[in-house]
Amino acid sequence: MKNIDRVLVKYNERLVGYLQILENNRIGFQYDEEWVKNGFSISPFSLPLSDDVYISKSPYFKGLYGVFNDSLPDGWGEFLVRRMLAKKGINFEKLTPLERLTLIGSNGLGGLTYEPIQREYVKNDNMDLDNLALNTKKILESKTENENLDDLFNFGGASGGARPKVHISFNDEEWIVKFGALNDSLDVGFDEYIANKKASEASINVNEFKLFESNRCKGYFGAKRFDRKNKQKVHVISLSAILETTHQIPNMDYYHLFQVIQKISIDKMDLYEAFRRMSFNVLYGNRDDHGKNFSFLYDEELKGYRLTPAYDITKTDYKLEHEMTVNGNSKPNESDLLSIADEFRLSRKICEGIIERIKNIIVNEKDRI
Known part of the structure; x- marks a missing residue:
């Protein structure tokens, strides 16, 4: 492993900006001048387009902004990285956030890539x-x-x-x-x-x-993968990253998701899409609905953010409560769902119809391929 104190952040071979370790091990980010002129904000609230040097104040992510932390593996991916490095005599815990990003290089989730790349991925066609x-x-x-x-x-x-x-x-x-x-x-x-x-x-x-x-x-x-389109990478940022918080702490409500949609989505029908996803998770029993399981992608044709397709949809009977509360309730009911609809001025009739449709599908659909 090389010691890294400066990293180039790229998007489909375009230079987005620079990450650099500053005094007291703080990490600064600055957009490239050309990206400020012709690019887009990679984190709508935290990193507006400007020539400022940004330093994260979040207590999470070891000095990184959430958008860069999204690129790093967690769960299974981090487990593999730790095991692989340990086998080579490298202590994962001693790596700086920038060194961890360069291990991922161009293979992280989403569209951002990081150079210098410290490990090349070898294509393997073994599909067993x-x-x-x-x-x-x-x-x-x-x-x-x-x-x-x-x-x-x-x-x-x-x-x-x-x-x-x-x-x-x-x-x-x-x-x-x-x-x-x-x-x-x-x-x-x-x-x-x-x-x-x-x-x-x-x-x-x-x-x-x-x-x-x-x-x-x-x-x-x-x-x-929805973060790939026509052989190009697509920029994606999770709800947690947008709000500079971690999905590992149950500190979010669906109210936050709807607020973010109101602020950044170019498709306001995303509010109804979010209502369908929230209602399905509650009625079907998908309680693994944390802030990293909702994301936004940047649509370069429409020049703005919108909800990604839904993912990580499953039933989690082993969880007693939802990761994200609904109307402050970790064991929400239909009344809580409709309270969110009222708060964001969605059609009560449409939302009641969404709930009934989901209930009928859950009860009547036969589990068959």
Whole structure:
């Protein structure tokens, strides 16, 4: 590992700006002059376009702004990074945030890339998902000391989320395929497929998904990456990052999501889309609805932000409360949902219809492929 004190931030080969370690180990960010003229704000509230030097005051992210922290892996991805570095005698905890970003380089989630790149990803066309699933299980169980971490890192070292996953090429497009965690049922992928199917039928803008075949279970859940389009990266920022907070603390309400939509979304119908997602999560029992599971993408054609397609939709019976409260309630009911509709002046009739449609789909839909 090289010691890094300055990093170039790029977006589809365009220079966005610079991250640099300053006095007292603070980290400064400054947009490139050309980006200020022709680019866009990569974090609408925290990093408006200007030639200022920005220094984060957030108690989270070790001095980074949330938008850069979004690029770093968490959960499974961070687990792989830690294991890979430990095998090479490198202590992950001693790496600076800039050094961690350069490990991800151009393979992070979203559209931002970081140079110098300290580790190249090697393309691997081995698409044996059953074998990859078994290898991840062995690593999670720590049953082997000689696992090929490099291969798994190439497949999933930039991933976020708790469940193991791999990044693959399918039909010449980039997809993410999930495997079960240690305590998951063998058919957790099928369960997520059904959840996404129902959400789609509830008119939620669900990310394109499919069930990949397996010889050991009903299949692996896969979703096409919405942060890639026409071979180009798409800038994405999570709700948590926009508000400079961490999704690991349950400190947000759906009210915050609707507020942000009002402020930055170029499509005000996103308010109704958010209402559908909130209502589905509450009625279906998806309580893993934290601030990193809602994101916004920058639409370069429309010159503004809008909600990304919905993702990480599943049932979480093991969670007793929602990560994000509704109207201040961590165990919300229909009255709480409609209170949000009233607060943001959404049509009561339309929102009541959304709730009834979701309830009917949940009750009547048969779980079949």
